Amino acid sequence: MTILDSCMGTHVLVFPYPAQGHLIPTLDLTHQLATSGLTITILVTPKNLPLLNPILSKHPSIQTLILPFPSHNLIPPGAENAKDLPPNYTPIIAQALCQLYEPLLDWFKSHPSPPRIIISDILLGWTQTLACQLNIRNIVFSPSGAMALSVIYTLWTNLPKKDINDQVLLSSIPNCPTIRWENISSMYRNYIKKDDSLSKVWMDLFLGDMASWGLIFNSFSEMERVYLDHLKRQLGHDRVWAVGPLLPCNDKDTGACRPAERGGASSVSVEGVTTWLDKCKDHSVVYICFGSQAVLRNSQIAEIASGLEKSGVHFIWCVKEPTAAQGSGGSYGRIPSGFENRVAGRGLVIRGWVPQVVTLGHRAIGAFLTHCGWNSVLEGVVAGVPMLAWPMTADQFSDAFLLVNVLNVGITVCEGADTVPNSAELAKVFVKSVSENLVERTRAKQLSKAALDAIKDEGSSAKDFDCLVHHLVQTKL
Ligand code: UDX
Numbered sequence: 001m002t003i004l005d006s007c008m009g010t011h012v013l014v015f016p017y018p019a020q021g022h023l024i025p026t027l028d029l030t031h032q033l034a035t036s037g038l039t040i041t042i043l044v045t046p047k048n049l050p051l052l053n054p055i056l057s058k059h060p061s062i063q064t065l066i067l068p069f070p071s072h073n074l075i076p077p078g079a080e081n082a083k084d085l086p087p088n089y090t091p092i093i094a095q096a097l098c099q100l101y102e103p104l105l106d107w108f109k110s111h112p113s114p115p116r117i118i119i120s121d122i123l124l125g126w127t128q129t130l131a132c133q134l135n136i137r138n139i140v141f142s143p144s145g146a147m148a149l150s151v152i153y154t155l156w157t158n159l160p161k162k163d164i165n166d167q168v169l170l171s172s173i174p175n176c177p178t179i180r181w182e183n184i185s186s187m188y189r190n191y192i193k194k195d196d197s198l199s200k201v202w203m204d205l206f207l208g209d210m211a212s213w214g215l216i217f218n219s220f221s222e223m224e225r226v227y228l229d230h231l232k233r234q235l236g237h238d239r240v241w242a243v244g245p246l247l248p249c250n251d252k253d254t255g256a257c258r259p260a261e262r263g264g265a266s267s268v269s270v271e272g273v274t275t276w277l278d279k280c281k282d283h284s285v286v287y288i289c290f291g292s293q294a295v296l297r298n299s300q301i302a303e304i305a306s307g308l309e310k311s312g313v314h315f316i317w318c319v320k321e322p323t324a325a326q327g328s329g330g331s332y333g334r335i336p337s338g339f340e341n342r343v344a345g346r347g348l349v350i351r352g353w354v355p356q357v358v359t360l361g362h363r364a365i366g367a368f369l370t371h372c373g374w375n376s377v378l379e380g381v382v383a384g385v386p387m388l389a390w391p392m393t394a395d396q397f398s399d400a401f402l403l404v405n406v407l408n409v410g411i412t413v414c415e416g417a418d419t420v421p422n423s424a425e426l427a428k429v430f431v432k433s434v435s436e437n438l439v440e441r442t443r444a445k446q447l448s449k450a451a452l453d454a455i456k457d458e459g460s461s462a463k464d465f466d467c468l469v470h471h472l473v474q475t476k477l
Contacts, residue, residue, distance in 0.1 A: 125208025
């Protein structure tokens with residue numbers, strides 16, 4: 001009997017969180033699960049449905065379950081699409097999604113052969129209660145890394161923390177003895193200090209996650225083994241699978257599940273980007289992109305622009321502009337006038353969506369200035385590109401710590417969403433980052449090889465994925 005045969009009849013419900021940085025890796029995981037022969041239903045909010053077209057055309061057997069994005073008086077109307085979600089709304093949206101509990105329960109009860117397993121995003125911890133009620137299994141998918149989750153786990157499982165020394169708590173995590181309280185996003189620090197309803201939402205979600213039957217990470221053992229082992233010890237079981245990096249290279253056929261245009265419009269085509277890069281020398285271009293949600297202010301954009309001008313380096317800079325649902329975009333910074341003329345020939349400014357994986361994979365990219373969202377981190381690791389870290393929120397601070405202090409593939413340039421970097425300092429880092437013999441580049445190349453080895457047959461992530469599928473198949477019995 002082949003693995004495909006044994007998977008037949010195992011029905012899994014995949015429930016992504018509807019924000020780009022969560023949806024992208026969840027779809028990549030879904031693609032792998034469907035390739036293994038599992039029967040998949042994926043839950044999607046109405047406006048995210050078009051983002052599923054690539055995976056649905058590759059796997060027509062995947063069923064979609066469209067549940068309405070819940071109304072909530074704090075979420076701007078029209079913000080149901082992954083790329084329209086406003087930044088910093090995570091706990092509010094997570095809270096609103098709990099309203100899907102009853103409709104989902106009804107769906108399970110009326111389905112002729114309902115899923116026996118839910119794989120849900122880490123921000124949907126309430127699915128654990130649903131799974132218990134239905135007497136089925138819930139497995140959590142974390143789009144963040146294991147170190148980041150170790151930090152959050154340590155903080156939230158120690159609530160209420162009125163008289164606990166924060167630094168002592170963090171020092172209990174292996175391999176991050178020097179992580180400072182300030183290295184933790186204020187998004188987490190604020191919510192764990194307060195007794196308000198959103199803090200409670202966070203904690204309930206998180207405790208639900210930790211009670212789940214298992215945890216899937218978009219990570220790989222060679223990069224995060226100590227944190228994966230730490231979590232296994234904390235959870236008291238071994239059902240923690242690191243199956244990453246979940247990237248297009250995982251798709252051994254065509255990579256068709258991740259078309260570059262998936263995330264939205266762009267001022268430059270994929271061909272436009274590669275043609276421009278083709279003219280540049282190896283490792284000579286600094287690539288700048290802050291993920292799908294970060295919004296930079298005028299003062300921050302002005303310093304980056306000035307730093308690029310002073311440095312003289314080649315660069316590609318992705319600048320986000322507000323979507324219709326985000327309104328007039330008062331907080332969005334604009335590129336200073338005349339900048340593009342002054343750097344003509346050595347800089348490409350892209351408004352909208354960059355084909356990031358393609359860009360990072362080009363031989364001309366020498367460094368990546370990133371907000372350290374976990375997907376960007378993994379994409380940078382796979383590309384073997386040293387990273388210039390500017391963490392802004394959420395898990396990004398511990399991701400940056402991992403890159404710079406543990407893995408030695410990154411250089412810190414700035415910290416915090418409100419911090420305005422200094423253009424002269426930036427210019428120095430840009431120049432250094434494309435220099436020959438950069439230690440971080442050598443290390444990044446080694447880590448890239450480890451990442452690609454992990455997802456080959458017999459690699460650590462391939463083995464963890466097979467083990468996961470084995471568990472899923474057994475669950476139907
Ligand atoms: C969020 C959080 O910020 C992150 O910390 C968390 O781990 C996952 O969710 P986001 O801020 O969007 O994600 O950053 P990131 O994790 O880097 O994900 C962005 C994804 O969109 C990446 O896969 C990136 O390749 C893609 N992207 C983004 C593009 O392809 N083009 C763009 O222009 C912007």
